[in-house]
Amino acid sequence: MTMIQSFPYLFDSFDRFVGNPLQQKIHSFPELQHFITANNGIHPCFVTLNSFQNDATVCRTIFNDFDACFNMTCKFCGEVIKESENVICKCGNTTQFIKESEEIKNIKRAEKIKQAQKLAGVYNDYHIPYVPHYTAEKGVHILPLFLPQKFNDSDLITNLFYFFINESKSFDKVDLKICKSCGRTVEGTTCICGSTLFKTQSFKVPHADTVVVPDLRRLIRLPSKRTNGLNCIAIPPEDFINMQPEEMFQLARTPRQSVPVKQPTMKMSDFKFKPVDLDQFQTNKTSHDYAIDSTRSSLSEDVKLFLETMFPHGCLRTQLATLEPRDEIRSSAVIHMKKIGIAPIEAIDFLSKLGWRDYEYSKTAPRVWSIFQSKKCERFPHKKMKNAGLCNKKECKFR
Structure with a gap:
């Protein structure tokens, strides 16, 4: 089978978006290389895993993200929360936290690597080429390689993800x-x-993150130097399957952007498989899977009234009432509340009442405050909502 280099193959089609975190569109491979050169080791280097042509998304891989979850403890109240740079504890503490030791973090990283190796073994069994990326922070990305194919939705990608997860028993x-x-x-x-x-x-x-899989606009960390001095690296597939976690930790000290991999021979639609029953998985489905309007019974009357009166944009209002709206939707809501004169504390209080499955005060509060303090935030354009499949054309009353 013909061998190719992993980095060019995954990222040589365009248009794409890069970000760290401000996103911008790029149109060519030299632009991508310039972005990496300008930011390598200074700012994070993220790029959309898929490329975009007109209204279609061009996909050639599935994002298997095996990231460990690190925690930290508030020194004042003992609350255990996820580790993050901008955190506000429920007691109001913003700076005094005890993070987990590197020893504990390495144990968690090793477990994720072990689960990723199980999945890689299944790709070997089905003769599907893949490239592993060690992120030098929380874990590993496993990217199976297929021939490029245009998609308007993520159903096939999602079903393939759960099929391989089920086969590998990585759960x-x-x-x-x-x-x-x-x-x-x-x-x-x-x-x-x-x-x-x-x-x-x-x-x-x-064990892999289920939320990122159906998100066709998802950004992924490129193989590049991290700001902590280590490197997000590509690992040869033939070495990865039996590699010890300690070896990966050492390899991250030396940059390696690309490795030889076998060239794919089929599109995702060419792979014959029997879809698994998704009801047996805790899938953390994305917002469109729970599409409901502001009349759902689980919302209190005051919240429903607030949605109807303060959010005249039909698409935004409908998406806010789902159980897991996209980040762009949440940010748009905060920007809108800022523009109509609602105070940050009131905005945080309102968001806490929407009943989102993944709501966390420690993440929401800093984000709200940063938007209120920024002068450059812009709402999620309606055109992008349509392209992302978040606009119901029959019911939309956007104005």
Whole structure:
């Protein structure tokens, strides 16, 4: 089988978006190389995994993101939250946190690497070429290689992701409490919708991030030098499958952007497989899977009234009422509230009442404050909402 270089193959089609985090469109491979040269080791280097031609998305891989979750503890109240640079604890603390030791982080990284190797083994079994990227921070990306193919939605990509995850058994089995009224996962004794009626259901929880898979506009860290002095590197597939985590930690000290890989011979649609039942997985579905309007019963009357009166843009209002809206939608809502004179504290309070599955105060509050303090934030354009499939043309009352 013909060998090719992994970096050019994955990123040689355009248009694409690059960002760190401000996004801009690029149109050629030299522009991408210039972006890396200008930012390497100074700012993060991110690029969309897929390219875009007219209204279609051109895909040639599936984003398997095996990232460990690191935590830190508030020194004042003992609250354990996810590690992040801009965090506000519920007690108001913004600076005094105890982070996990590197020893604990390495244990978590090693577990993710082990799970990624299991998936890589399945790609070997099906003779699908792939390239692993060690990110030099939280874990590994496994990118199977296919011939380029145009997509208007992510259904096939999502089904392939879960098929290979199921084949590799790269998941944990857990029993979760599910609210009978709204279907949310519940940790306490009362659901956010107010219901106390639950059922217990067994799920498979993949070790790879499920949220990034259907997002065709997702950005990925390029193989490049990180700001911590280490490198996000490509690893030869034949070495990766049996490589010890400690070896990867050492390899990240030397840059390696590309490695030889086998050239793909088929498109994703050419791969014959039987889709797995997604109901057995805890899938963290994206917003369009839960498309509901502001009349859903789990929203309180005051929240529904606020949505109807303060958000005249139909698409934005509808997406805010879903269970996991995209980041662009959330930012657009905050920018809109800023423009109509709502205070930051009131904006944070409103967002906390929308019942999002992944709502975290420690992440939301800093983001809201940064938008209110910025002079350059712009709302998510309606044209982009249409291109992203977030606009219901029959019901849209955007104005």
